[in-house]
Amino acid sequence: MDRLVRSLESAPVVSRDGYDYFVHPVTDAIPAVEAPLLREIAEGIARVADLEGVDRILTAESMGIHHATALTLETEIPFSVARKRSYGFETEVAVHQETGYSEGELYVNGIEAGDRVLLVDDVCSTGGTLRALCGALVELGAEPTEVVVVIRRVGDPVDLPVSLTSLVEVEIRNGAVVVNETP
Ligand SMILES: O=P(O)(O)OC[C@H]1O[C@H](OP(=O)(O)OP(=O)(O)O)[C@H](O)[C@@H]1O
C-alpha cells in the first residue's frame, strides 16, 4: 500500500462545520485519481476480502463508485450502487444515512433476497453509511458478508453487524493526517 500511504501523508485537512475532513484522491478525486493507485487499491481489497460465494459488491454513491468499479474489473463480481436519489421502484429500500458532517437518504435497488453481498467504500468514519447499507440488505433478505474499506478513520467506535477491514487506518492529529498501515 505504498502509494496509498505516501499520498495520504500529504492530504490536506479542511473543516466541514467543525469536522476535520481530509481531502484525497481516494475519497474526493482531488487531486486526480491515477491508475496505479486505483489498481493498488482494487488488488488490495481483492486480497483481504473473502470473495468465496459473493454474488454482488455494494457501495454508496458517490465516492465508493470508482473503487467498486475497479474491484469488479479485478474480480468479475458485479457491483450495485446505493444512490442518493429514489427511483420509486416497489422493491426499492430507503435507509437513513448519517455521517460526521451530513445526513440524507440512500436508496438501494437491484439486490435480491438471498444475495451474498460484500460492502465496499472509500472510507469508514462513524460507520453511519455502512450501518445503513447493512440494514437495507437485511431488509431485502440479502446477506451482508463483510465490509471492506480503503481507509478507516479511527476515533469513533463503529457498530456494524459484520466485520470491518481496511487497507489503512488514519487519524487526524493537529490538523494533519497520520497513517497506520493495517497488516
Ligand atoms: O463512516 P461515515 O461517517 O458514514 O462516513 C463515510 C461516508 O462519507 C462519505 O460519503 P458522503 O456521504 O460524504 O458522500 P460522497 O461519497 O458523495 O462524498 C464516504 O464516501 C462514505 O460513504
Ligand SMILES: Nc1nc2[nH]cnc2c(=O)[nH]1
Ligand atoms: N474525504 C473524506 N471523506 C470522509 N467521509 C467521512 N470522513 C471523511 C473525511 O474525513 N474525508
